[in-house]
Amino acid sequence: xxxxxxxxxxxxxxxxxxxxxxxxxxxxxxxxxxxxxxxxxxxxxxxxxxxxxxxxxxxxxxxxxxxxxxxxxxxxxxxxxxxxxxxxxxxxxxxxxxxxxxxxxxxxxxxxxxxxxxxxxxxxxxxxxxxxxxxxxxxxxxxxxxxxxxxxxxxxxxxxxxxxxxxxxxxxxxxxxxxxxxxxxxxxxxxxxxxxxxxxxxxxxxxxxxxxxxxxxxxxxxxxxxxxxxxxxxxxxxxxxxxxxxxxxxxxxxxxxxxxxxxxxxxxxxxxxxxxxxxxx
Numbered sequence: 423x424x425x426x427x428x429x430x431x432x433x434x435x436x437x438x439x440x441x442x443x444x445x446x447x448x449x450x451x452x453x454x455x456x457x458x459x460x461x462x463x464x465x466x467x468x469x470x471x472x473x474x475x476x477x478x479x480x481x482x483x484x485x486x487x488x489x490x491x492x493x494x495x496x497x498x499x500x501x502x503x504x505x506x507x508x509x510x511x512x513x514x515x516x517x518x519x520x521x522x523x524x525x526x527x528x529x530x531x532x533x534x535x536x537x538x539x540x541x542x543x544x545x546x547x548x549x550x551x552x553x554x555x556x557x558x559x560x561x562x563x564x565x566x567x568x569x570x571x572x573x574x575x576x577x578x579x580x581x582x583x584x585x586x587x588x589x590x591x592x593x594x595x596x597x598x599x600x601x602x603x604x605x606x607x608x609x610x611x612x613x614x615x616x617x618x619x620x621x622x623x624x625x626x627x628x629x630x631x632x633x634x635x636x637x638x639x640x641x642x643x644x645x646x647x648x649x650x651x652x653x654x655x656x657x658x659x660x661x662x663x664x665x666x667x668x669x670x671x672x673x674x675x676x677x678x679x680x681x682x683x684x685x686x687x688x689x690x691x692x693x694x695x696x697x698x699x700x701x702x703x
Contacts, residue, residue, distance in 0.1 A: 425463060431695060433467040434479035436507075438491030438534050441474050445643030446490050446532070446636060453638060453687045454487075463695070476503045478510045481517050481527065485694045487687075490533030490636060495541060495548055495588055508542050518629050528629050528694035530687070533586060536624070536632035540590045543601065546621060547592040553660055555584045556653070558644070558679055560610050561622045561635060567606035570623075572631055572689045579610070581678040582622070582635030583644055589620040590634060601627050637686035639679055645670070 425431075433454055437447060451467070458465035470477040479486065498504045511529075518526045531539045541548045560579035567573055573580075593605060606623040623633045647653055648670055657666040 425695070425699060429464060429698070431458070431463050431465045431485065431698065432483045433465060433485045433487065434483040435467055435469045436479065436486065436488040436510075436535065437469050437471050438473055438489050438538075440491060440493065441471075442492050444490075445640075445647060446638055449636075449638035449640055449643055449683070450487055450489065450687070452640075453683070454691070457688050457691050472507055473503045476506050478506050481513055484525070484527065484698060485691065486514065486527060486529040488529065488531045488535035488539075490535065490585070492534070494550070495534060495537035496550070498538075499541075504538070507538065511539065511542060515627075515630075518627075525697035526629050528690070528697065529631070530690050531626075531630065531632040532638065533634060533636055536634050537586075537588055537590055539626060539630070539632055540621075540624070543597065543626060545594050545597050545601070545603070545624070545626070546590045548588065548590050551587055551589050554587050554656065555589070555609075556586075556657060556660075557584060557665070558582070559584050559635075561607050562610065563607050564605055566604035566625070567623065570606050570625065570631075571693045572686050573606065573623075574689050575685045576682065580682055582633075582637065582682050583639035583679055584609075584635050586634065590624075591618045591620050593621060598624070603627055631690060633686070635682075637682055640683045641680055644679065 435447070435450055439447065447469070454465060454467055468479070470479050472478065473491070514527050514529055517523050537548050540546050558581055561582045563573065563578040568578065598604065603624060603626045605621055606625060608619045609622050610619070620634060622635055625631050648657070648666070654666060
């Protein structure tokens, strides 16, 4: 992928953290900056505070990344910020559907954003989990996931950071096929537990990708998160101290989340910037 020297790549980051302290935004920024440096791209990114300030990007950006965030993707129904968010989503989809518009706009929806997009498109049941999912877990690819460009270089299963009280289950396969989408990955199969496995990654269409895990997470941020007394106690209360210790150990294994951190989001950006290369050539 070769862009003419001086070509700007404009990235919009939609911040759904509602002012809550987090490591996700730092990780997204660092990945974008490092990716730009590696390829000698002139990357300009801007952040939009969606929930507190109701800031929404225009269609002038090349790439969109929508973050995770706290709270319920169900209870926000009808709020002003969610209406604006869905209007933005529709505007990007409409842009991509216009044959004369090129290059197309790629968007990545992470965790809370993925759940909102799933609700918007009605591709599955967005509901509360029986218990909080928090930690480093194996994620299993389906056949379509093995051909997903954003997953190039990953093992099956690969490991991702999971931090959520909600989930997307019971996929509407007819709706997904109608959108020309595909389910890419699901959570670990647990035959002894009578619950349907959640969708962990889904391609909504050619240009929209969603992950219910956090592909941006790194060992530093996750380690800081796990060492917070409230999070440590949450894990111990729900899963036991041995589980907490195992999670900390996972962070030291480069075959775990650092591998996911180094591949998924950079791969997504590589694929998205290919549209710009094609447009210029």
